[in-house]
Amino acid sequence: MWIKVLGSGAGGGFPQWNCNCANCQAVRSHAPGFYPRTQSSLAVSTDRLNWLLLNASPDLREQIAKTPQLAPSHADCVRASPIKAVALTNGDVDHVAGLLSMREAQPFSVYAARRVIDALGANPIFSILQPQLVPLVELQLDKRQEVSGAQIDLGLELLPFSVPGKIALYLENKHAPNFGTQAGDTLGFKITNTKSGKFFYYIPGCAQFNQSLSDRLHEAPLVFFDGTLFHENEMIDQGLIGKTGSRMGHMNIDGPDGSLKAFEKLNVVRKIYIHLNNSNPALNDFSREHAIVTAAGWEVAKDGLEIEL
Amino acid sequence: MWIKVLGSGAGGGFPQWNCNCANCQAVRSHAPGFYPRTQSSLAVSTDRLNWLLLNASPDLREQIAKTPQLAPSHADCVRASPIKAVALTNGDVDHVAGLLSMREAQPFSVYAARRVIDALGANPIFSILQPQLVPLVELQLDKRQEVSGAQIDLGLELLPFSVPGKIALYLENKHAPNFGTQAGDTLGFKITNTKSGKFFYYIPGCAQFNQSLSDRLHEAPLVFFDGTLFHENEMIDQGLIGKTGSRMGHMNIDGPDGSLKAFEKLNVVRKIYIHLNNSNPALNDFSREHAIVTAAGWEVAKDGLEIEL
Numbered sequence: 093m094w095i096k097v098l099g100s101g102a103g104g105g106f107p108q109w110n111c112n113c114a115n116c117q118a119v120r121s122h123a124p125g126f127y128p129r130t131q132s133s134l135a136v137s138t139d140r141l142n143w144l145l146l147n148a149s150p151d152l153r154e155q156i157a158k159t160p161q162l163a164p165s166h167a168d169c170v171r172a173s174p175i176k177a178v179a180l181t182n183g184d185v186d187h188v189a190g191l192l193s194m195r196e197a198q199p200f201s202v203y204a205a206r207r208v209i210d211a212l213g214a215n216p217i218f219s220i221l222q223p224q225l226v227p228l229v230e231l232q233l234d235k236r237q238e239v240s241g242a243q244i245d246l247g248l249e250l251l252p253f254s255v256p257g258k259i260a261l262y263l264e265n266k267h268a269p270n271f272g273t274q275a276g277d278t279l280g281f282k283i284t285n286t287k288s289g290k291f292f293y294y295i296p297g298c299a300q301f302n303q304s305l306s307d308r309l310h311e312a313p314l315v316f317f318d319g320t321l322f323h324e325n326e327m328i329d330q331g332l333i334g335k336t337g338s339r340m341g342h343m344n345i346d347g348p349d350g351s352l353k354a355f356e357k358l359n360v361v362r363k364i365y366i367h368l369n370n371s372n373p374a375l376n377d378f379s380r381e382h383a384i385v386t387a388a389g390w391e392v393a394k395d396g397l398e399i400e401l
Numbered sequence: 402m403w404i405k406v407l408g409s410g411a412g413g414g415f416p417q418w419n420c421n422c423a424n425c426q427a428v429r430s431h432a433p434g435f436y437p438r439t440q441s442s443l444a445v446s447t448d449r450l451n452w453l454l455l456n457a458s459p460d461l462r463e464q465i466a467k468t469p470q471l472a473p474s475h476a477d478c479v480r481a482s483p484i485k486a487v488a489l490t491n492g493d494v495d496h497v498a499g500l501l502s503m504r505e506a507q508p509f510s511v512y513a514a515r516r517v518i519d520a521l522g523a524n525p526i527f528s529i530l531q532p533q534l535v536p537l538v539e540l541q542l543d544k545r546q547e548v549s550g551a552q553i554d555l556g557l558e559l560l561p562f563s564v565p566g567k568i569a570l571y572l573e574n575k576h577a578p579n580f581g582t583q584a585g586d587t588l589g590f591k592i593t594n595t596k597s598g599k600f601f602y603y604i605p606g607c608a609q610f611n612q613s614l615s616d617r618l619h620e621a622p623l624v625f626f627d628g629t630l631f632h633e634n635e636m637i638d639q640g641l642i643g644k645t646g647s648r649m650g651h652m653n654i655d656g657p658d659g660s661l662k663a664f665e666k667l668n669v670v671r672k673i674y675i676h677l678n679n680s681n682p683a684l685n686d687f688s689r690e691h692a693i694v695t696a697a698g699w700e701v702a703k704d705g706l707e708i709e710l
Contacts, residue, residue: 103504109465110482110507112473120472128466150502154463156418157437163429164421170640173419185501185529192498193459195412197642198419215524220494220571262529331479333506 093248093285093401094137095292095314098145098155100393101129102320102369103186105151113330116370125377127394130155131186132296132367134316135162135175138247138285144239145178146281146294148190156193158396173198176241179231179250180204181279181296183211183260191221199225201241203250205276206230211263233276238286251282253308256300258341278341280305290401292316296367299341301354311359314401319365319372319392322346322381326371342367345374345385352388366393402557402594402710403446404601404623407454407464409702410438411629411678412495414460422639425679434686436703439464440495441605441676443625444471444484447556447594453548454487455590455603457499465502467705482507485550488540488559489513490588490605492520492569500530508534510550512559514585515539520572542585547595560591562617565609567650587650589614599710601625605676608650610663620668623710628674628681628701631655631690635680651676654683654694661697675702 099105106129107116119126131149140161149155156162156175164172177200180187191212194200202221204212209228212218231237231252239248257278280295292314298305309315320342327333327340337344344350345365355363365385368374373381374392385392408414415438416425428435440458449470458464465471465484473481486509489496500521503509511530513521518537521527540546540561548557566587589604601623607614618624629651636642636649646653653659654674664672674694677683682690683701694701 105462107466107472108505109462109471109484109502110473110480110505112475112477112479112481117475120469130462150459150498151462153414153418153439153460157416160429162418163416164419166421166426168421170421171419171642172421175418185504185526189459189498189501189526192494192501193418195494196417196419211525215526216520217494217498217524217526217571262526333480 093288093290094140095399095401096135096159096161097366097393097395097397098133098135098159099130099149099151100366100368100395101131102367103131103184104370105129105131106368106370106375108370111332111370113332113371115375118376126375129368129395133190134294135159136248136283138287141174142176142244142246143174144246144248145175147181147187147296148178148194149186150189152190153193171196171198173200175200176244176246177201177203177239179239179281180208181281181294182257182277183208183263185260185262188212191218195220197222197225199242201227201229203229203231203237203239205252205279207274207277211260231279247286249284249286251284252279253282254278255280255295255298255305256302257297258299292401297341298343299338300343301349301351306354306358309358309360312361314362314399315360316364316366316393317351318342318367319345319374320367320369322372322374326373330371332371352385363389364391364393368392402597402599403449404708404710405444405468405470406675406702406704406706407442407444407468408439408458408460409675409677409704410440411676412440412493413679414438414440415677415679415684417679420641420679422641422680424684427685435684438677438704442499443603444468445557445592447596450483451485451553451555452483453555453557454484456490456496456605457487457503458495459498461499462502480505480507482509484509485553485555486510486512486548488548488590489517490590490603491566491586492517492572494569494571497521500527504529506531506534508551510536510538512538512540512546512548514561514588516583516586520569540588556595558593558595560593561588562591563587564589564604564607564614565611566606567608601710606650607652608647609652610658610660615663615667618667618669621670623671623708624669625673625675625702626660627651627676628654628683629676629678631681631683635682639680641680661694672698673700673702677701
């Protein structure tokens with residue numbers, strides 16, 4: 093199974109269009125230790141011919157252009173794509189807007205929770221994905237789902253599970269409070285190669301660790317995990333926005349309730365932070381925070397990272 | 402006044418994610434004479450500090466990243482952008498989806514026709530642009546509009562006029578036929594520097610030439626014009642989709658009703674084709690069609706082209 097990091101940044105990417113923080117200034121000026129990052133998405137394949145996307149970021153067109161494996165091959169028909177399916181972990185703009193770049197009458201499948209499918213359905217702009225070509229398949233919590241698309245079995249199985257999170261900002265209103273969201277609004281995925289049985293986890297958003305997550309991830313061979321913020325207050329401290337990590341639906345890397353601590357005794361073989369916000373000091377390869385993360389056995393995902401499992 | 406071509410391609414860009422036509426294959430393999438093109442958009446400024454975007458393409462984040470003038474300067478606040486306004490010529494995905502990349506609580510103004518504003522309003526996902534920060538200003542046909550945003554006067558005036566076109570695909574339904582659309586569904590813009598009086602035209606979509614357009618563009622100093630297709634049937638001939646240029650709301654470059662012919666006696670000083678579809682043979686700098694276009698005094702826009710007027 094091959095896993096390709098198409099994008100490792102959080103919403104807005106790195107640099108973010110309107111952000112002038114020290115990190116964004118550094119990456120714009122090509123300072124050593126800083127790497128541009130598009131918005132969070134993975135591509136997964138068991139044969140390097142047909143691919144499943146985990147989330148469709150607004151940067152998808154650019155990500156496809158930079159990934160030769162995702163272009164149609166010369167042997168294909170005049171309209172073709174190796175991308176056969178997309179699975180969504182939630183309804184955030186940075187995870188669904190890329191569907192708008194998958195128009196032009198191409199068949200593929202979309203897998204998502206019922207409330208995310210409904211959110212797409214409530215936006216006529218997504219009707220550019222023709223229902224007869226692009227089935228929206230409802231994921232059931234904790235139920236295995238074989239992945240196929242355009243009549244091709246991808247040899248992958250998706251197990252969606254609920255993690256603490258929050259609904260997409262554009263869905264927040266007085267009827268849908270920003271906290272206490274329903275199960276399924278934020279998913280984690282276990283992705284398994286049905287032939288080899290090998291598997292990994294993808295959890296780009298997680299507001300809080302709990303025992304069930306701890307049990308699930310124990311001794312996993314590979315986990316991509318929410319690395320949005322290092323410190324709970326880093327966005328406030330940098331004068332960016334008045335929101336803590338928890339308010340944004342993301343647990344922090346650092347601190348007693350952070351992911352470093354939570355993973356300490358899980359014996360996960362390979363741990364990779366993904367979905368990094370532009371404010372995260374670990375984005376600087378030469379920072380103290382990057383050293384802390386690395387010393388704890390974590391990697392910080394970069395765009396283009398490829399893993400064979 | 403400075404004009405920067407952020408994107409010169411039609412919807413889908415060049416190459417298009419799922420297109421395997423000869424042009425797309427050539428540009429993917431870096432064949433000489435072929436240049437990648439993101440989706441159609443211009444940036445305009447009278448001071449190189451504050452900018453108006455003409456259309457917000459799905460590739461906007463990538464376009465901003467490639468255009469140093471559109472990044473916040475070191476002297477700015479921690480959240481800032483030189484982009485103060487966006488004007489939309491229609492509601493097509495390739496002209497509006499970039500608004501989703503302009504989130505993160507940044508003030509700017511959006512100018513569009515009433516039906517385009519309504520189309521955005523019918524899609525909750527665009528509510529990420531907070532109304533108190535991002536006013537949607539209704540353009541009135543044939544009425545001059547001073548352009549400002551984030552409390553800054555851009556020194557530009559926009560004159561929107563109706564051109565024959567079609568509504569966005571995702572708005573087509575039995576109540577809104579794909580033809581015979583209402584005036585204002587497709588706009589052309591005359592953009593004037595209010596200080597110098599210099600002006601140019603931007604018409605990325607136009608289904609048909611008429612006397613009013615001919616009178617308007619006569620002896621204009623600069624026109625960006627719909628260069629989607631060279632031949633009426635080129636998409637059908639290449640086996641891409643079963644639609645003619647006219648069905649897509651674009652007149653062709655070639656032929657008795659084409660734009661080459663229509664501009665022949667207009668004495669426009671500088672004529673530039675923009676919004677080029679991946680099927681257009683003029684995308685190959687060494688093609689017969691490119692030579693025809695050039696011989697008639699036209700340029701074919703490339704991403705990054707900058708013009709001082």
